[in-house]
Amino acid sequence: MKIESLKKAGHATLxxxxxxxxxxxxxxxxxxxxxxxxxxxxxAWMLVSTVLVLxxxxxxxxxxxxxxxxxxxxxSVLTQVLVVSCIVMVVWALWGYSMAFTSGGSLDKFVGGFxxxxxxxxxxxxxxETFSRGVVIPEIVFVxxxxxxxxxxxxxxxxxxxxxMKFSAICLFSVLWPxxxxxxxxxxxWWWPGPEFASTNTADATVAGAGMIWAYGALDxxxxxxxxxxxxxxxxxxAILVGKRIGYKHEAMAPHSLTLTMVGASLLWVGWFxxxxxxxxxxxxxxxxxxxxxxxxxxxxGIAWPAFEWxxxxxxxxxxxASGVVAGLVAITPAAGFAGPMGAIVLGxxxxxxxxxFVSVVKNKLGYDxxxxxxxxxxxxGIIGAIATGILVDPALGGAGIVDYTAGGAAVYPGLVxxxxxxxxxxxxxxxxxxxxxxxxxxxxxxxxxxxAKEEVEREGLDIAEHxxxxxxx
Amino acid sequence: xKLITAIIKPFKLDEVRESLSALGVQGMTVTxxxxxxxxxxxxxxxxxxxxxxxxxxxxxxxxAVKSEMLDAVIDAxxxxxxxxxxxxxxxxxxxxxxxxxxxxxxxxxDAL
Numbered sequence: 001m002k003i004e005s006l007k008k009a010g011h012a013t014l015x016x017x018x019x020x021x022x023x024x025x026x027x028x029x030x031x032x033x034x035x036x037x038x039x040x041x042x043x044a045w046m047l048v049s050t051v052l053v054l055x056x057x058x059x060x061x062x063x064x065x066x067x068x069x070x071x072x073x074x075x076s077v078l079t080q081v082l083v084v085s086c087i088v089m090v091v092w093a094l095w096g097y098s099m100a101f102t103s104g105g106s107l108d109k110f111v112g113g114f115x116x117x118x119x120x121x122x123x124x125x126x127x128x129e130t131f132s133r134g135v136v137i138p139e140i141v142f143v144x145x146x147x148x149x150x151x152x153x154x155x156x157x158x159x160x161x162x163x164x165m166k167f168s169a170i171c172l173f174s175v176l177w178p179x180x181x182x183x184x185x186x187x188x189x190w191w192w193p194g195p196e197f198a199s200t201n202t203a204d205a206t207v208a209g210a211g212m213i214w215a216y217g218a219l220d221x222x223x224x225x226x227x228x229x230x231x232x233x234x235x236x237x238x239a240i241l242v243g244k245r246i247g248y249k250h251e252a253m254a255p256h257s258l259t260l261t262m263v264g265a266s267l268l269w270v271g272w273f274x275x276x277x278x279x280x281x282x283x284x285x286x287x288x289x290x291x292x293x294x295x296x297x298x299x300x301x302g303i304a305w306p307a308f309e310w311x312x313x314x315x316x317x318x319x320x321x322a323s324g325v326v327a328g329l330v331a332i333t334p335a336a337g338f339a340g341p342m343g344a345i346v347l348g349x350x351x352x353x354x355x356x357x358f359v360s361v362v363k364n365k366l367g368y369d370x371x372x373x374x375x376x377x378x379x380x381x382g383i384i385g386a387i388a389t390g391i392l393v394d395p396a397l398g399g400a401g402i403v404d405y406t407a408g409g410a411a412v413y414p415g416l417v418x419x420x421x422x423x424x425x426x427x428x429x430x431x432x433x434x435x436x437x438x439x440x441x442x443x444x445x446x447x448x449x450x451x452x453a454k455e456e457v458e459r460e461g462l463d464i465a466e467h468x469x470x471x472x473x474x
Numbered sequence: 475x476k477l478i479t480a481i482i483k484p485f486k487l488d489e490v491r492e493s494l495s496a497l498g499v500q501g502m503t504v505t506x507x508x509x510x511x512x513x514x515x516x517x518x519x520x521x522x523x524x525x526x527x528x529x530x531x532x533x534x535x536x537x538a539v540k541s542e543m544l545d546a547v548i549d550a551x552x553x554x555x556x557x558x559x560x561x562x563x564x565x566x567x568x569x570x571x572x573x574x575x576x577x578x579x580x581x582x583x584d585a586l
Contacts, residue, residue: 252525254518309519319520360522373521 036136045283046141052274053148057085064264068372071256072461073163074471080158084174085151092147099183109212111184129194130281153227159372160235161242166453167466169445181437185226188213198405218426222279224334224386225430232379233434241442242451244369265322272329276336290336293344300348301328308353327355331385340398351384390423475570476544478537481563482555493550503536513561
């Protein structure tokens with residue numbers, strides 16, 4: 001099957017139902033003695049991809065965010081990104097992996113159970129299925145790969161309320177939010193019975209064993225919903241609940257180092273190849289497609305953002321180019337292995353002006369203080385990418401199509417309307433789950449230990465007041 | 475003796491320093507400052523946020539000279555710091571009562 005799958009597969013679907021989500025998806029571990037053996041090439045690629053995603057977080061995201069805040073808060077942002085990631089990694093091993101990637105019994109549509117809590121039963125001999133029948137990778141590698149996704153998603157959120165939330169609240173958030181919001185979201189989108197089951201059972205049976213959003217037939221290659229829309233919505237909820245920064249709209253809050261922001265955005269781009277091409281779980285042509293798309297959509301978006309600034313405001317900016325790059329990366333994430341290269345370019349050209357419009361017009365109209373535009377770039381870009389995935393996957397538009405296991409691995413496309421509807425259902429479910437879950441998490445923290453740093457702490461800067469250090473001594 | 479305080483554009487510093495050295499001026503103090511005059515400021519846009527930057531970076535140079543050198547120093551600064559554009563800066567001259575060289579205890583003219 002592996003060789004056959006080079007042509008069509010990589011991604012599965014069930015015809016008839018017109019669907020299937022897959023991405024860093026996963027299947028039940030196969031423990032039988034006759035289980036397939038992991039390919040060394042696939043395993044090597046996943047090991048590399050895993051550390052590439054870590055590079056996105058530290059130092060990529062940390063520097064991208066850090067450059068955007070005032071110098072008095074630089075160190076706080078670096079600390080937050082680093083420590084949040086560390087906390088989520090430990091939580092992931094304790095109960096996160098189990099909540100995302102095991103059967104949840106009667107709650108299986110929404111969340112997994114605790115059968116693999118503390119990574120019980122996961123060792124060097126267990127494997128998980130990829131998207132091709134008969135192809136597996138070591139489960140322990142999959143645990144590590146998915147761990148970095150949980151970490152970066154949680155770290156992304158803090159950009160919404162940078163420069164004013166107290167560190168203790170952020171630490172509590174990084175335990176509660178993944179538990180209540182991220183792990184269930186990952187389960188809803190990525191949990192399914194796997195290609196072996198799908199090939200040998202009815203479509204209904206496969207859907208019955210899958211998470212809710214997967215069962216819609218929504219396509220999400222690398223986590224547009226789980227990671228970006230989810231983080232963007234949570235950031236908005238957090239930003240609103242914690243309130244605006246003191247002096248917002250009155251005082252200058254210009255980024256203190258666009259140099260570091262550019263370095264961070266570039267590291268994000270490099271790491272994103274692990275994120276997108278790694279989400280293929282196999283080292284093959286689909287990983288190559290995801291890689292090429294991650295270049296092209298990003299490049300197109302990195303042109304479009306400063307180009308629109310040039311047209312509308314007179315000057316193309318570095319922050320615009322960096323923001324465009326990130327918006328392009330976000331938008332291509334769900335489409336990475338589904339769109340064709342030309343589709344990726346179109347997606348990049350579209351996402352930048354829409355995000356620019358959001359962060360410069362809509363945000364100012366609505367008046368919320370999403371410090372680093374997590375909502376405007378990640379949620380908006382993620383939604384555009386998620387919807388566009390349903391269109392660009394069409395083989396008639398150069399897309400890769402959806403692999404149908406029940407039809408022997410043929411690439412199919414259910415048609416624009418049903419696929420876009422499935423995508424929209426996935427997006428809406430994410431918005432509601434993330435919105436309500438984040439409201440509960442931030443609400444709980446606000447009512448208990450409080451969200452916000454004291455006024456004098458915020459004025460002095462979180463660096464000295466909360467951490468007793470400054471980013472720059474000169 | 476006079477203390478000359480000049481606000482100039484930062485990239486003019488080397489030209490000014492060279493011309494003053496050529497006149498025999500023995501020392502100078504330079505400070506990075508911000509301020510505004512007729513040049514006003516400019517607007518910076520970061521994504522959707524626009525900030526009016528009303529204080530622009532300039533250099534403040536301070537030179538103490540004997541009174542007879544005053545005109546030559548003013549001429550040198552004026553000619554070297556000039557671009558003809560708004561924002562070239564200003565020169566302030568104040569009388570100087572006393573100068574002491576810390577190492578030797580020399581005073582006034584000997585200390586300059």
